[in-house]
Amino acid sequence: MIEVRGLRKRFGPVLAVDDLTFDVRPGTVTGFLGPNGAGKTTTMRMILGLDAPTGGTATVLGAPYGRIPAPMRAVGALLDAGAVHPRRTARDHLLCLARSNALPRRRVEEVLGLAGLTAVAGRRAGTFSLGMSQRLGIAAALLGDPGVLIFDEPVNGLDPEGIVWIRTLMRDLAAEGRTVLVSSHLMAEMALTAGHLIVVGRGRLIADTAIDAFVRPGEVLVRTPDAAVLAPALTAAGARVRAGEGGLVVGGMATEEVGRLAAAEGAVLYELTALRASLEEAFMELTRESVEYGVLDGAAR
Template identity: 70%
Template sequence: MIELRGLTKQFGRHLAVDDLTCTITPGRVTGFLGPNGAGKTTTMRMILGLDAPTRGTVTVRGHRFTDLPVPMREVGALLDARAVHGGRTAYHHLLCLAQSNRIGRRRVDEVLGIVGLEAVARRRAGRFSLGMSQRLGIAAALLGDPAVLLFDEPVNGLDPDGIRWIRTLMRDLAAEGRTVLVSSHLMSEMALTADHLVVIGRGRLIADTALDAFMRGSADRAVLVRTSEAASFADRLRTAGATVRRDKADELVVTDLDSAEIGRLAAVDGVPLIELTPRSQSLEEAFMALTRESVEFGVER
């Protein structure tokens, strides 16, 4: 279990994490979501004692990370897949970590097998692709057989087979009763992996809920609109208060207006509609609707 109570981190005038309170519980995969700059990585760094909170507390299984006598036996983490001595082989990188945490050599071979790196165990890590580096970082997180695991963007650089593998691994780890916290910008992957969501924006908690409840509780419902006048009709819809995303030349995804309201606007303006289909929002659409006021680095659409 990971407990955050009033967790706050300020860098000069910038408030990166703002009074964040939540509990990450065992037995489920918790997706940690937020726009770029929301404070996800800073929060994970505070959990691991890499950054000191300005205010508030964070504990892992009832203890501060820095007070754990053998931390890798309690917590495993992947924050930066490239944070490896490039001159060391994969095997010796893991062996160094194991010896510093009183973990036997046999476990090094075990985790290399789990992540599928046995064949390149004696290759220098500096020559690894990003996907191979991710697998090595996951091996390091698993090394101490910990009850708590943190993964920051673990699917970066993985091919489709690797993505499916890490998805299955995280769900299996949670099913064993472990605490699994994973951040990702791939909403489609989170929809398949996470049981619970913690969503933050500008450092503040926006949602802390089960994935199913998050999807059901989204106030907006999307409507697929196809028209030969997509560009001009998108402007008309925005003027009427809708949020519009243009997916294709003749295709709009509209929220904040229902299909009847959209149809009336089209009729008044004489806009020919090819398709007008209400649909349930995807996790990506629900996330974007919830966090649109919290985006620091965005573009006009």
């Protein structure tokens, strides 16, 4: 479990993180979302002890990261896939991490296989594509078989097969009872991966909620042979009605209300379906006032 309490970080005049408080619980993938400059990476760096907070605390498994006796066995993280010596092979990079953290050599081969890198384990990391570097970074994060995992934009550079792989991997890790925190700008991917969302803007918490509560039903699709009767009745009842998606698209009225009105009008229904707003639409609406249009200090990422 990750616990953040009143976390603040200032870089000179820039307040990158402003009084953040949230928990990341085991058993579900938690998406960490926010516009550019919202403070996501800075928050992750403070959780991992790479940046010192100006105020507040961040603990992992009940302790600050720096006080965890065997950190790689407790926490795995991918913040920068390029943080690898370019002349080391993928296998040697992982072996170095394993030896310095008293991890068995067999674990190196296990994570190489898990990340799909066995065939290129003897290649130097400097020759890797961005997608392969991401896979190597994920392999390193998994090396200690940790209970807590933190990924910053892990799907960058991955091809469609790789995106499906990391999505499945994160969900499987959470299903095993691990704590998984992942940031991403790909809203469609987060909608398929995360069960919980933490949304920040300009360093402040905007939302801490289950994804189903965040992405609420938007409109109702009605397929009926009696549209000429039902549409005016819906409009008269205060709904917004438009043609689309093979039927009537009704806004401002719950599915149950549309069904009752159709019954009262004697309209036959072929389909009555609640349409969910996309995660991207919900995110854009919620963070509209938190987008940084100017250039922000590079520290506030």
